[in-house]
Amino acid sequence: MQIQRRRCGILRVAYNKLYEFYGPQHWWPGRSRFEVIIGAILTQNTAWRNVEKAIKNLRAAGCLSSPSKFHNITAKRLSRLIRPAGYYNVKAKRLKNFTGYLVKRYGGSLDKLARVETGRLRRELLEVNGIGPETRDSILLYAFMRPVFVVDAYTKRIFSRHGLVTRGASYESVQALFTKNLPPEVNIFNEYHALIVRLGKDHCRKRPRCEECPLKSVKLLAKHLW
C-alpha cells in the first residue's frame, strides 16, 4: 500500500521509496496470533532464521496449540526446544512470564486479551518481565493489529544516518516522530517497519554508503526539509 503523495512529509517519501524498491514484505511471518507473540520474544537481538528453527521445534512438539498448555511446559524442556534462538534460558523465562500473565489475568485467552483497549494493553505488556518497548509494540501491531509504530535498532541507525533522527534519541521520541507524520493505518505501520528491517539487513550494514540505497535521494531531501 502506497501512501498518498498529497502533503508528503519526508517520512512518507522514504516509505514510498522503500515500498517501490522492495514491494510488500508480508509481515509478520507467523501461523497464529500466539505464534506471532512467541516469535516477537524469541527474535530479541536474534536473527529470524534462528527463531524459525526454535518455532519449528515448538510446533513439532505441539507446544503452540494453546497458551495454557505452553505455560505448563517445564522451563528445562522449553529451553531445550528454543535452543537455536539463543539466550535460551532467559527467553524460556520470558515466554513463561508472558503466558503466566495471560493465564492469570485472562484465563489464557488471547481473544480476551485482544479485546483490551490499546493504552491499557501497552501498560500491561510492559509490566511483563522480558517484554520491553519494541517487543510490546511488535505484539500490538502484528498480533493485535493496533496502529502502533515499532522502533528498532535499524530505525534509529538508518534514520539518524539520513539525518532525520538525532543520535541517542529515545524510543518514545522516535516513535512519536513516525506517528505524527504517518497516517495511523495498521497496514502502513506494518509495512514500514518490515521495510526498514529489510533495508537494514540488505544495505546499511553490508554497504553503508551504497550508491543503490533506496533512500539515497531522501538524504538529499533531508538537508533541505528537515
Place this chain on the structure above:
DNA sequence: GACCAGGCACATC
C-alpha cells in the same frame, strides 16, 4: 575467528 542479529533487565555511576 571475529562480528552480528527484528532486546531486555539489572548493576553501577
Place this chain on the structure above:
DNA sequence: GATGTGCATGGT
C-alpha cells in the same frame, strides 16, 4: 538519565 554487561546460537 546514561553507560556497561550478561545472555548464546548460528550465519557470514
